[in-house]
Structures are given as structure tokens and as C-alpha cells.
Amino acid sequence: MKRGQISLDFLFAVTLIALTMVNLVYIANSERSHAETFDTATKLKIFSVDVRDSLTKVYAAGNGFTLRKEAPFTLQGGDYINITLSPVDNLINMTAVVGGETYRVVQKSPVPILRESSVKLTPENPEFYITAQYNETEGRLYVRVSS
Amino acid sequence: MLFITAVLLTGILLVVPPYLNENRTTSVVVYVRNSASNACAYLNTGVVVNGSEYTPLNKIIEADNYTYGGFQVAGISSTESAGGITVNVRIAYTSSGLPKESLQGNITAFIKNDLVSKTNIKVNNGKLYLNGKELEINVSVVRR
Incomplete structure (x- = not known):
């Protein structure tokens, strides 16, 4: 057997393996974009639950x-x-734009929200406050968000 | 020498087409599975992402009041015939009050769009084709 014959055989084996590999890379690549969106979506979901619980605490x-x-x-x-x-x-609406994509989460608030209030978190101002305020004339407790 | 080369080449001609065929069927099942589990993960987060590819799923999330629906890929199977490949996907969920027909239709629409945009599957007259072979996707939903 000459050397050339083995290498030809070998070459085809490599081609077939390469085909499988290319396929794998393709699948992995298409998975990544989904994973990135999913990552942000999950973080926002957890954040919305956190805000809801904080609201109750306050x-x-x-x-x-x-x-x-x-x-x-x-x-x-x-x-x-x-x-x-x-x-x-009684809803907590959250709209976020991250990396050009718009995300929206809605949570039902377990405590009464009596007045609408909203806050916008930006790179310069990423923090906000949740405050409870008692209204004596009405005898009701207001919760609101503010920057 | 020439003879041996001829034998080798014939062997390769015999081996390669079935190999590619097998590869294709496996790829299709993997693609569909990935799309289906992505759809389930997306539905479970209950976060609406504005993007044309998510429009069918967003309808389900809105109908479900942005809550956790317990979506899960319960099984996947494929059958191959002369006409093409049929992939059956079974999706289980726990959320109540969702109409089955629209669930099925919306998830199928998402999987089809996802396949067309992410893989080399082409769409023609509403039917999916992979290298000329017809591809059929059946989604069935069951409430647990």
C-alpha cells in the first residue's frame, strides 16, 4: 500500500468530520442570539418581582x-x-430598552396603588426610590416611585 | 493505482449521500427542538420583547397576563418518507384559560419563522423546504 492511498481515505474522513463540526458551530451560533435576549429578559423579570416585593415592604x-x-x-x-x-x-408596568430591543414586563401589585407615578432609569441615573406617604385627610397610604 | 483510486471514489460516492441525508434529518430535529425549547423558555419568562420574530409568542404572553405558564417540550419525534420529513413536537403547559388552537398556531408560526431566519430552510407557498425536501412541523399542546 502506498502512502497516497491512505491520505486520500483520510482526507475524506476529515471532510465528513468537518461537515459535522460545521453543523455544530452553526447550531451553537444560532443559539447564542436567543440566549442573549433571554438573559436580559430574565434579569428584568427578576427585577420586576423585586420591585413588587419592595413595594409591599414599603x-x-x-x-x-x-x-x-x-x-x-x-x-x-x-x-x-x-x-x-x-x-x-393595580399594575406595575416596566418597559425597558436594552441594546436596541424593547422589553415589557407587567406585575400585579399586592398592595393598592392610589396614584400613578413613574420613574425612568438611565445610565446617568440608575437608581430610584420607593416611598410610602400617609395622607391624613384621606386616611390612606400612598406608595410612589421617584428618582 | 488507477483501479484503486476508482474503487475508493466509488466507495465514497456510496457512503457520502446517505451520510449527508442522515446528517440532514438529525439537524432538522435539532433545529426544531431548539426553536421549540426557546419558545417555551420565552413564554415562561413572561417578558414581551418587541421584535417581529416574537409577535406570535407575545400574543400568548398577553393572553396569559404576563405570568409563568409552565411551558415545556414534552417530546419530539420525526418520520421520514419519500415526500419529506415530518417532525412532531409535543408541548405541555399548566396555565389555564389559554385557547388551545391559538396556542398551537402561534407556537407553530414562531418555530417556522425561527427556522427560516436561523437555518438554511426555505419557505415557499407556506411550506418549508430543506434542500428541496418538504418539511412538515406539527405542534400539539397538552395541558397537564
């Missing part, structure tokens, strides 16, 4: 209590997170 603590919260990840230029407490249906 409401339970009562008049004058303030909690300072921060954006869950470092915001780049152009990114923002908008948090709105809506008295309609």
Missing part, C-alpha cells in the same frame, strides 16, 4: 419609609428602564 413599613433601589445591570448609552405604577388594575 407599604407595610408605613408612612415616611423610603427604599432605594438600583437597576439590575449596568445600563449602556441609549438604554433605559421605565417603571410605572398604575392605579388602573
Whole structure:
């Protein structure tokens, strides 16, 4: 047997292996973009649950209590997170633009939201406050977000 | 020498097409599986991402009030015939109050779009084709 014959055989084996490899790389690559979006979406979901729980905590603590919260990840230029407490249906609406994509999460608030308030987190200003305020004339406790 | 080369080449001609064929079927199942599990993960997060590729799934999330739906790929199977490849995907979920038909339709739409945009699968007259072979995707949903 000459050497050339073995190498020809070998070459084809390599081609077939390469084909499989290319396929694998292709699949991995297509997975990545999904994973990146999923990563941000999950972080925002956790953040929305965190805000909901904080809201309850502040409401339970009562008049004058303030909690300072921060954006869950470092915001780049152009990114923002908008948090709105809506008295309609008692909802916490969160809209975020991260890396050019818009994300939206909605959480039901377990405590009453009596007045609409909203805050926008930007790279320059990534923190906000959740405050409880007692209104004596109405006898009701207001919770609101502010920067 | 020439004879041996001829034998080798014939052997290669015999081996390569079935290999590629097998490779293709496996790839298709993997692609569909990936798309389906991506769809489930997306639905479970309950976060709406504005992008045309997510439009079908966003409808489901909005109908489900942005909550966790417990979506999960319960099984996948494929059958190959002369006409093409059929892939059956079974998806289980726990959330109540979601109409089955629209679930099925929206998830199928997402998987098809995802396949067309991420792989070399082409769409023609609403049917999927991979290298000229027809590809059929059936999604069935079951509530646990």
C-alpha cells in the first residue's frame, strides 16, 4: 500500500468530520442570539418581582419609609428602564430598552396603588426610590416611585 | 493505482449521500427542538420583547397576563418518507384559560419563522423546504 492511498481515505474522513463540526458551530451560533435576549429578559423579570416585593415592604413599613433601589445591570448609552405604577388594575408596568430591543414586563401589585407615578432609569441615573406617604385627610397610604 | 483510486471514489460516492441525508434529518430535529425549547423558555419568562420574530409568542404572553405558564417540550419525534420529513413536537403547559388552537398556531408560526431566519430552510407557498425536501412541523399542546 502506498502512502497516497491512505491520505486520500483520510482526507475524506476529515471532510465528513468537518461537515459535522460545521453543523455544530452553526447550531451553537444560532443559539447564542436567543440566549442573549433571554438573559436580559430574565434579569428584568427578576427585577420586576423585586420591585413588587419592595413595594409591599414599603407599604407595610408605613408612612415616611423610603427604599432605594438600583437597576439590575449596568445600563449602556441609549438604554433605559421605565417603571410605572398604575392605579388602573393595580399594575406595575416596566418597559425597558436594552441594546436596541424593547422589553415589557407587567406585575400585579399586592398592595393598592392610589396614584400613578413613574420613574425612568438611565445610565446617568440608575437608581430610584420607593416611598410610602400617609395622607391624613384621606386616611390612606400612598406608595410612589421617584428618582 | 488507477483501479484503486476508482474503487475508493466509488466507495465514497456510496457512503457520502446517505451520510449527508442522515446528517440532514438529525439537524432538522435539532433545529426544531431548539426553536421549540426557546419558545417555551420565552413564554415562561413572561417578558414581551418587541421584535417581529416574537409577535406570535407575545400574543400568548398577553393572553396569559404576563405570568409563568409552565411551558415545556414534552417530546419530539420525526418520520421520514419519500415526500419529506415530518417532525412532531409535543408541548405541555399548566396555565389555564389559554385557547388551545391559538396556542398551537402561534407556537407553530414562531418555530417556522425561527427556522427560516436561523437555518438554511426555505419557505415557499407556506411550506418549508430543506434542500428541496418538504418539511412538515406539527405542534400539539397538552395541558397537564
